[in-house]
Amino acid sequence: MPRCSKSYRHCVAKNKKLCPYHRSPGEIKIARMLNANKLKYRIEQSLPYLEGDKAPLRFDFAVVNKDGQIRWVIEYDGHFHYEGHAAQQTKEQFEKQARYDRRKDAFCQRTGLPLIRIPYWLEHQLTIDMLIPSTSDYVINV
Ligand SMILES: [Zn+2]
Numbered sequence: 001m002p003r004c005s006k007s008y009r010h011c012v013a014k015n016k017k018l019c020p021y022h023r024s025p026g027e028i029k030i031a032r033m034l035n036a037n038k039l040k041y042r043i044e045q046s047l048p049y050l051e052g053d054k055a056p057l058r059f060d061f062a063v064v065n066k067d068g069q070i071r072w073v074i075e076y077d078g079h080f081h082y083e084g085h086a087a088q089q090t091k092e093q094f095e096k097q098a099r100y101d102r103r104k105d106a107f108c109q110r111t112g113l114p115l116i117r118i119p120y121w122l123e124h125q126l127t128i129d130m131l132i133p134s135t136s137d138y139v140i141n142v
Pocket of ligand 1: 004006022
């Protein structure tokens, strides 16, 4: 895989395409599946009133209609979202991650925006059904 010249932070925050060097294979796979099923989406979607401590929180994917309006959002939860699943993660980092995840969940609950959370261990069993609220077992609200 070609190395990306940007820092992770810069690439992920600013790049509107999924970078194969900085993005996980699971995220790339979700993107390919949405493409194959002609679902339009944006990545790194921020929304008004959804803030982290220093910057807006962002959803990995926002599936949109042809007018660009958001239909639902998808999070791919990598190792860092599960305590003890990422060796290099400190307890403080995990707790911040968990706090942000809960904040996103609450935001979607409150606004009625369907949120799908795909855990990383499903990477190899991923199907399009899992990515669409009407057929997914991984919708966390509504
Ligand atoms: Zn990159």
